[in-house]
Amino acid sequence: PPISACLVGSEMCIRDSCYMLYMYISQIGITQIAGLVAFGFFESDSSINFLRSNMTNSFEGSYFFYRLMIEELLLFVTLISFALNPKRSALIWPFRILAFFVCMFTLLMSAQKAPIMEIFFGLIMIFSLKQLSGVLPSKLILLSSPIILVLLVLFYQTFTEFDSFLSAFAGVLSRTFTGPIEAIYVYLIYFPEYSDFLHGASFPNPRGIFPYEPITITQEIMAWYNPDEAKLGIVGSMPAIYWVEAYANFGLGGVILVSFSIGFLLHALNLILLGFKNDPISSSFFVWLALFYKDLSQTFFSDYIYSCLLFLSFLVFIIITLIVNK
Numbered sequence: 001p002p003i004s005a006c007l008v009g010s011e012m013c014i015r016d017s018c019y020m021l022y023m024y025i026s027q028i029g030i031t032q033i034a035g036l037v038a039f040g041f042f043e044s045d046s047s048i049n050f051l052r053s054n055m056t057n058s059f060e061g062s063y064f065f066y067r068l069m070i071e072e073l074l075l076f077v078t079l080i081s082f083a084l085n086p087k088r089s090a091l092i093w094p095f096r097i098l099a100f101f102v103c104m105f106t107l108l109m110s111a112q113k114a115p116i117m118e119i120f121f122g123l124i125m126i127f128s129l130k131q132l133s134g135v136l137p138s139k140l141i142l143l144s145s146p147i148i149l150v151l152l153v154l155f156y157q158t159f160t161e162f163d164s165f166l167s168a169f170a171g172v173l174s175r176t177f178t179g180p181i182e183a184i185y186v187y188l189i190y191f192p193e194y195s196d197f198l199h200g201a202s203f204p205n206p207r208g209i210f211p212y213e214p215i216t217i218t219q220e221i222m223a224w225y226n227p228d229e230a231k232l233g234i235v236g237s238m239p240a241i242y243w244v245e246a247y248a249n250f251g252l253g254g255v256i257l258v259s260f261s262i263g264f265l266l267h268a269l270n271l272i273l274l275g276f277k278n279d280p281i282s283s284s285f286f287v288w289l290a291l292f293y294k295d296l297s298q299t300f301f302s303d304y305i306y307s308c309l310l311f312l313s314f315l316v317f318i319i320i321t322l323i324v325n326k
Contacts (some may be wrong), residue, residue, distance in 0.1 A: 007084075010077045012323075013316065014099055015052055017077070020069035021106060028055055034111035038159050048111050048159060050234050055110045056289060057219060057235040068312055074103045075118060076288045076313065080320075084279035112296040113152065113175075118291050120148050125287045126301050127194045181299055183240040186225050193250050194224070203302045217248060218300070245300035262301055283322060285317045 025033065031042045034051035044051060056063060069135040078099040086092045100119070106116040124144055128136050149172070156175075157168035191197060202217045218237040225238060244263060246254035274290065276282040292313075296304060304310070 009097060010080050010095070011101070013073055013077045013320065016101065017069045017074045017106075018102065020066060021102075024070060027061060028059075033109050035105075035109040035159075036109050046178045048233075049229065049236070052111045053234045053236065056112075057237055058233075064308065068309055070106045070113065071306050072100065072292075072313055073166060073316060074106055075122065075291070077283035078103045078119065079126055079287055080280055082123055083130060083284050100240065107269060108155070113156050113159060116155060117152060120144075122287050122291055125290065126283065129283050129287070163235065180241060183238050186221060186238060187240055187244045187248055190221060190224065192251075197251055200249055202245055202300065203250060204306045206306060214282070217245070224269075237289065239299040240295040241298060242301035242304075245302060258301060262296065276291055281317065281321055285314075288313065312326070 030036070032046075032051055032054065033042070034048050034055055036303070037044045037051060038048050046054075059066075077270060078096075081092065081096040081099045083091050086096075100178055103115070103119055124140065128134055128140070132140075133222050137232065153165060153169045153172050156162065156172050157165060160168070160171065162168040162171055172310065198215060198217065201212055201215045203214065205212060205214045216237075218239050219235055222236040222238040226236060235310075243255045243259050246258035267288075273282075275284050276286070292310065
């Protein structure tokens, strides 16, 4: 598609995202931005965990739409800017720099460690699609992995209470290799010893069409597992791999059924996406979806079956495609 049209469509998205970012910060208060406090730009009597909670889980308002605009849409637009051919327009590099740094800020401002890695993984995949026909060579992985690891450890040290690089490095290794396993054990202990199986109560209930009130089980489990933080008003969450939700709802039989179903659905989606035209917009959406579904390894599957975030992101993809193709 024409480069100028791609830039126009992307510029509209980043403009609207920046406006939503301004509205979000106005509601939070710039001195209460967890990331800025962690980096020492402002001082706060509250802990980083409390500030992060106020910006995400306990945010007073519709955090979902803010997340859509200031995180997911900005990430998508940033991927598009790096998928375009810089030799065909002198405006691409200024737009890339703007989109990259605004996206970096939005992913860091809530002092979460995992989201910031998405932009680096996404750019690596965009590079492999453009330059290497979608193949990730071992040399690229070996060269990029130490850089990403060092950045992750530095962010981890800044956003947590680790006082040295080595202790933060050990924390990253522990969170990566044992953190998900620990969460699984917590759920296996909680169900059915301390609570009955949910029988679908953790699933979304759009517009209340079903006769039950959805349970935010990740927050309930975290309050049970870490009551001291809950007493301080910190709304935390303890996500786990997707099949844990199936176990919490239906026991072992749900694990078997859901595991096979998720595999078939993702494979079918992959076949559909491979039929799209190979252009910067489609490639960027393909990478965004890969980053979106990767979280199935650490969160519940119901958020991905009925997902307003996915639907609205797909709608944005369609709108940008229509603008580009007139």
